[in-house]
Amino acid sequence: MNHQDNNVLKGALKQQLIVDSESGPYKTIQEAIDRAEPNTVIKIAPGLYSSNIVINKPGLRLEPKEKVGDIILVVSSQPTVLVDLVGDQRCTLIGLKISHSGTSEEVEELEKLIEGQEIAKHLFGGHEDGGPGLESNPDEEFVSKVPIETNMNCVVLLNGGKLFMEECFIALNFIVKSFKGILPGIAINNGAEAQLNRCEIKGTSSKSQDAKTIGIFIKLGDLIVKDCKVHNHTYGGILVQQSPTNKIVRIVSSKILQNKKVGIHVVGADAVPQIEKCRIENNEGPGIKVGIGNKAKIFGNEIKSNVVGIEVLSAEPSIFDNKIDKNFTDGILTKVFEQLRCDCRIRSNQTISGNKENGIHCTGQNNYTRIEDNNFIGYNKKAGIKADTESRISILKNKISKNLGQGVLLVETSSAVIEKNEISDNIKANIALGGANSVDTFIVENKILGGRCEGIFLIECGKCWIFRNTIAENNDGIVCITAVPVIRLNNIQKNKSNGIMILKDSRPEILENNINDNDGIGLFIRDKSHGKILNNVIKSNEIELVVERRNPSLESIVQENKISGDIRIPQNYDCILQ
Known part of the structure; x- marks a missing residue:
């Protein structure tokens, strides 16, 4: 056997380390990570683990040691799990339950930002009571004022490299009441890549909770979310800032439910995130919001019982093959910010129906929304399609019937x-x-x-x-x-x-x-x-x-x-x- 064959065999027989909080040999996950070589499998016994984890070695795989029993990670400050790799280095998390209790420390700066709900206004372009948007840039302020830093309170923070998560449960429903800061479930920094499969990211349903929880917050990174559930977050389900240089942002076959402010918010001119085959329901704001100049592809989704189904702000999304039904105001709202063009395409959707105001509402000068080949725009409480405030729209080959x-x-x-x-x-x-x-x-x-x-x-x-x-x-x-x-x-x-x-x-x-x-x-x-x-x-x-x-x-x-x-x-x- 030559030297090359030895290397191949070493790669096939990965090192395995066992973590057990009671019997060892390693009693903490971080201890095992520190001792591990690259490409090690770390098998974790069921139990409660309460120390922060930093993953800075490539190829690590954290997974359950046994098929039965929960592995629960909870900390009170900084990221519960910090992944700090470089380039194409990757790590894998499988079958973990990860949480964060929040802390009242180091919150003063964030509280200043939040004062008067400033962040909410900048992020969502509106007031707390759902009034009209501010005459300031409603998309860029939030992501520029809240950087992703390695010491921020967060459940999983991907600062660099690639992260693969499967069948993990991230919980933000145990946060102490005194915590008032921003707390993302997953934060992904500039240039990092994450793939989430069959994960659940849960916020809090408590009305007395002041924490600003976000399911996933991605800033100029790459992301694939598949077969996941993101729900009950107070500051939005998934918030995406993307640039054309990012390779991919895809949210596929996932459930985005019962979030406040917004279900999914995508910003970044000329970026092309994809939202496909998702169930987006009962969000207290737009189910999907598309920011200035963004070219999102939104297709095959069920978008139901949100305040607005889809809100488009001076952007160029393609919205096709969706069911957009029973939202509490408009099914789709396209509008203009400071006369920047809106070139939304609404094409071949299955239904835009039963919305409590208009099926589609287009407003603002330089709004050139194109509405084409939609199968059924009907049973809306107001108009099937409404245009106002100097909009210039195209309505081609649609079936528009039975609106009230x-x-x-x-x-x-x-x-x-x-x-x-x-x-x-x-x-x-x-x-x-x-x-x-x-x-x-x-x-x-x-x-x-x-x-x-x-x-x-x-x-x-x-x-x-x-x-x-x-x-x-x-x-x-x-x-x-x-x-x-x-x-x-x-x-x-x-x-x-x-x-x-x-x-x-x-x-x-x-x-x-x-x-x-x-x-x-x-x-x-x-x-x-x-x-x-x-x-x-x-x-x-x-x-x-x-x-x-x-x-x-x-x-x-x-x-x-x-x-x-x-x-x-x-x-x-x-x-x-x-």
Whole structure:
């Protein structure tokens, strides 16, 4: 056997050390680590261990000695476990229960940061009462003010190297009441890499607890979380600061439950964390929050019963194939910070339904959210999709139905391209838009069906284009109040009341539409309204045409359209009919 074969054999027969707090040979875990060579397996007997652990040798593996019994590690200050390796050096923790009781020492600096809930405001962009966000950078302040240091209170601190954890239980529910600082379950520092499989990271459910617990806090490191449960943390479940140079942040098939502030918060411009196939429920804040410029991929998740399902702040995430249901405000909220662009893509989600406000809410100047190919946006208590405050969004090929408010609501100053959707059976208007500076909306090739009120409702809006839609079986097809739309090449039929009704001082262009089989009036022109009305086919309605007041621009309306049936126009137009 040559020298090389000897080295191979040595690698295969790893050194094993036994830790037993009662019978030894090593009574503390740190004693075994100090005596171990690299790549040693340290087998730990069940018991309570109360001293801090520092792992600074590569290849160590800490695991249970026996299949039955708990290995419990608890300390009161600094990290319970500090992993301080370099480069590709790694260590492994398997089947341990690790906790921290907190201490009131060395907390003064953190208390200064927390004074007036300053950290909470910077981290979450809002007030304690859930009010609007601050006009300061809401993403970077927290991670810059709270560095990850080797002496911080923490359960597991990965300062360098690689950490693999499997079937570990991290508990933060035994913290002393006097402790008021920040206490992460796992903290991962710049350049380090962690992989967590089948681990549970538990916070505290005590309402009297003042500690700021965080499940996982990662600052410019790499992370894979798979089949884990992160729950009941007072300052958020998983907080991620990432840069494009980080290799990977993936949170997969995990449960993120009952955390305060936020379930998962990702920040870092151009970084691409992945959140996939997770259950994100009952968090007292956004289930997921995406910070400025972040390009998160969020797919295959069930996001339910959070304050907001997903909140996006001037970011570019891809949100697809999720179920986003029964959240207590909006299912998805996209908004803008200081006019930085928001280019969120919401695509091919299974359901966005049953949310207590809007299914999707887009707000702010330079908000260009794109909403495409979603299977069902429905049963939301307000609108299926709402845009306001100068947002400019795209709504393409979605099924939007059975919302208790509008299907699509564009509030004043906002606009949208609404194309090739099926928008049906909403309690209020299927599409409603209008208000000051409401211009440049395109409504093209949609099926707008079965609305309890209007198919399309326009009020006090500027130029918009309504082309090639099927507008059927609503109460009214189109209602236009003091607006100037271009309505062209639509099929407007079988509505329960009127096909098109224009009121107040509207000036529409109504061109080449088929208006037929409506139960009321095909085209109803009221008040001072008039416009360019040419080449429409109006037939088989209960009443084809009603013009309420004389207007010179409407004198040739009968000749300039194909109208057959009951026509009711002012008397001095009669000579034109002869």
